[in-house]
Amino acid sequence: MDRRDVVQTVIDRRRGRTYLEIGVKKGKLFLQVIARKKIAVDPVLKISRKRKMKSWLRSPFNLFNEYYEMTSDEFFARARQRLERLGGVDVVFIDGLHTHEQSWKDVLNSLRYLSPGGVILMHDCSPGSAAQATPAASREEATERQAVPRAGCWSGDVWKTIVKLRVERDDLRVGVLDCDHGIGVILRGEPERRLSLPGAGVEALGYDDLAANRRELLNLLEPERLGSWLSASPPR
Numbered sequence: 596m597d598r599r600d601v602v603q604t605v606i607d608r609r610r611g612r613t614y615l616e617i618g619v620k621k622g623k624l625f626l627q628v629i630a631r632k633k634i635a636v637d638p639v640l641k642i643s644r645k646r647k648m649k650s651w652l653r654s655p656f657n658l659f660n661e662y663y664e665m666t667s668d669e670f671f672a673r674a675r676q677r678l679e680r681l682g683g684v685d686v687v688f689i690d691g692l693h694t695h696e697q698s699w700k701d702v703l704n705s706l707r708y709l710s711p712g713g714v715i716l717m718h719d720c721s722p723g724s725a726a727q728a729t730p731a732a733s734r735e736e737a738t739e740r741q742a743v744p745r746a747g748c749w750s751g752d753v754w755k756t757i758v759k760l761r762v763e764r765d766d767l768r769v770g771v772l773d774c775d776h777g778i779g780v781i782l783r784g785e786p787e788r789r790l791s792l793p794g795a796g797v798e799a800l801g802y803d804d805l806a807a808n809r810r811e812l813l814n815l816l817e818p819e820r821l822g823s824w825l826s827a828s829p830p831r
């Protein structure tokens with residue numbers, strides 16, 4: 596299963612109408628997802644006109660896509676009325692700046708506009724190496740440190756946001772599908788298992804802790820469990 600399969604499965608199972616993607620780049624995922632209303636947010640959108648036109652043939656819903664060329668913080672600050680008029684967002688895919696701090700903000704902001712049965716998905720929650728998990732303020736900085744090969748994957752420390760949610764939030768069901776660099780799934784509802792962290796807490800964790808306790812820290816799920824996971828927390 597890759598991120599496209601996961602996003603589309605969630606939209607179809609929840610009968611989602613509105614899809615928001617934070618961090619869109621060339622629209623590789625965004626343009627393939629089929630949903631009635633799609634919103635793209637990225638400070639540097641790289642979707643060519645040709646790609647957009649091709650996407651109209653794939654799904655006519657793509658004609659009505661909304662593109663916001665700005666950071667997710669700016670978007671959430673400006674788009675309140677638009678999101679409220681849409682009646683909230685059913686599925687959010689967070690894949691913007693890969694830092695713990697920004698992904699945490701993106702989750703909290705998304706929760707503000709999430710429809711009652713909505714689902715937040717977050718990419719890059721289970722990096723496979725210390726290099727991929729390099730904490731940095733940007734991909735450029737991670738590359739400069741030469742920890743991440745130029746064309747390699749950079750997931751940063753987004754994984755810490757999953758751990759923090761599992762420690763701090765008793766109103767959210769949080770797990771990570773073990774596919775495509777780890778796809779976080781965040782739903783309203785009772786947690787499957789709360790996580791308690793002895794010692795200095797989330798901020799003090801490093802990649803070695805993740806590698807040694809991945810399953811426990813992330814609540815790592817086999818991708819095949821996605822369906823049953825969604826059913827266990829039905830829309831209210």
Ligand SMILES: C[S@@+](CC[C@H](N)C(=O)[O-])C[C@H]1O[C@@H](n2cnc3c(N)ncnc32)[C@H](O)[C@@H]1O
Pocket residue numbers: 598616617618619620621622623624625636637638639665666667668690691692697
């Ligand atoms: C990994 S790419 C997204 C890939 C895309 N989701 C896909 O699956 O095809 C990350 C994107 O996040 C964008 N980004 C960086 N900082 C951001 C921010 N503060 N808010 C929103 N997007 C951001 C970058 O410009 C980049 O295009």
